[in-house]
Amino acid sequence: MRAAAPAVAPSAGHGRDLWGAVTIVPGREGVLEVAGYEGPAHGAGSRLTLTAPGAARVTDLPLDAVGYRGAVSADRASATYTYAGTPQETHPWQDRSFPFVLAVPANAVPGTRLPGCALSLTDAHGTALDDGTCTVTVGLPEPxxxxxxxxxxxxxxxxxxxxxxxxxxxxxxxxxxxxxxxxxxxxxxxxxxxxxxxxxxxxxxxxxxxxxxxxxxxxxxxxxxxx
Missing domain, CATH: 2.60.40.10 (Immunoglobulins)
Known part of the structure; x- marks a missing residue:
């Protein structure tokens, strides 16, 4: 069972920071929706990277859109979306959300925020374009x-x-x-x-x-x- 991602306000910083938040019950999965980039458009090879917080792990990248390639690291501690480029898409990282499915360990304590969640956007050469914050809160199992x-x-x-x-x-x-x-x-x-x-x-x-x-x-x- 996956938990829905609640709406939150973008973080302060560059004024166009990536952001995302989700609450996930211990032992379950939830979808972290990443959005908020408002900077210049970047073409093929640009990459969005999520570093999973704490003991959480990335289990899926369910984006259904032409021109984006998802990859999860071998240890599932991070995952990326890479833009391959399509003629129709002129703003590949704007006005779109990018879902990452995260699994929270069964022994996580409800009410805590898992530390270390991070987002970054780089161009095809690995140059940083933007960064951001993400919040994963451990939810409470239903009574x-x-x-x-x-x-x-x-x-x-x-x-x-x-x-x-x-x-x-x-x-x-x-x-x-x-x-x-x-x-x-x-x-x-x-x-x-x-x-x-x-x-x-x-x-x-x-x-x-x-x-x-x-x-x-x-x-x-x-x-x-x-x-």
Missing amino acids: ELTAPLSGVAGGSRPPTAGTAYPGAQVSVRDQDENEVCSTTARTDGSWSCLPGVDLPAGPVRLQATATFNGVSATSEQIDITVV
Whole structure:
């Protein structure tokens, strides 16, 4: 499962710096979209290089465009797009985004930013044209809400339980954003809590939100009937 790249503002610097940002859950892949170059056009042989941050690795270069050739280094610590040149393309690095698929290790800590992400653009002779910054933030795995069972009728204070990242703060809310109960996930990832007040009779929709180290994730919603 790949995580989508959120929009961020270009970095300060030359005024035309390359930039990109993505949040990726540990053990998964995400697409880092690189854009932002506004400098002079450069022809065949110019090259965009991404240096992957930390223990992240480049796994794919999914750009679907004529005239660009992608290559991943043997250790997957970096990757490049090289412009081969086409008569129709006069601004090969402008007004276009360049996707790099990154894999984050399973032991990465949610909420941290992996260090060392870097971007550079060079001409056919290797002369630097532009550089930039990229941000890879480790996301939080989605919590699971396993009790009460979806579609099952029950009492007004149903035991609520599930799994989440160890140490994450978990809050269960209803369809009106009222907090039903909250707790902290245990070291094995399990969590449970009991509603402090009676849920209203009838259909109720519940969802769990986990928060850890500044990042959050939500579970799938479940529908129950309170009788």
